Amino acid sequence: MSALFAKRTSEPEICTICARAHDGLGYGKPVSGKFLWVCLECAPIAKRIEFMKQKDIDHYERVAISTAAQKIVQGVVTEVLEAVFRDGVTDLNTLQPEQFDMLCERMAVEGRMIEHGKEFLLAYAAEMHGQVSRGDAPF
Numbered sequence: 526m527s528a529l530f531a532k533r534t535s536e537p538e539i540c541t542i543c544a545r546a547h548d549g550l551g552y553g554k555p556v557s558g559k560f561l562w563v564c565l566e567c568a569p570i571a572k573r574i575e576f577m578k579q580k581d582i583d584h585y586e587r588v589a590i591s592t593a594a595q596k597i598v599q600g601v602v603t604e605v606l607e608a609v610f611r612d613g614v615t616d617l618n619t620l621q622p623e624q625f626d627m628l629c630e631r632m633a634v635e636g637r638m639i640e641h642g643k644e645f646l647l648a649y650a651a652e653m654h655g656q657v658s659r660g661d662a663p664f
């Protein structure tokens with residue numbers, strides 16, 4: 526019988542469901558030595574994916590990536606356009622590729638892209654967790 530265990534591992538595992546840090550929780554059969562690593566938030570729903578087919582998990586992942594991308598794209602585009610305008614460009618036809626590259630590099634140095642990456646990861650994790658919790662049809 527599968528169960529949830531507090532486990533220690535020296536491997537850098539991630540949560541099987543949401544891809545965030547696993548919090549040292551393993552779900553599975555103790556005698557098998559194989560566990561699904563899960564985070565605290567996903568632990569209560571780990572049982573739902575124990576026998577899930579890889580193609581179904583892949584579908585959940587595609588939906589989660591698409592949903593997360595949709596959630597962050599407006600913020601990223603808005604921030605890039607604001608940086609372009611702050612740089613004095615009011616007509617995008619005059620924006621030079623080197624100028625755009627420099628603005629993107631500046632945003633990366635300022636950590637704005639890291640913030641957008643975090644937003645993406647959190648949105649992805651929430652969507653994966655939601656699909657598994659709700660038992661969404663994987664098609």
Ligand SMILES: [Zn+2]
Pocket residue numbers: 540541542543544545563564565566567568
């Ligand atoms: Zn998780």
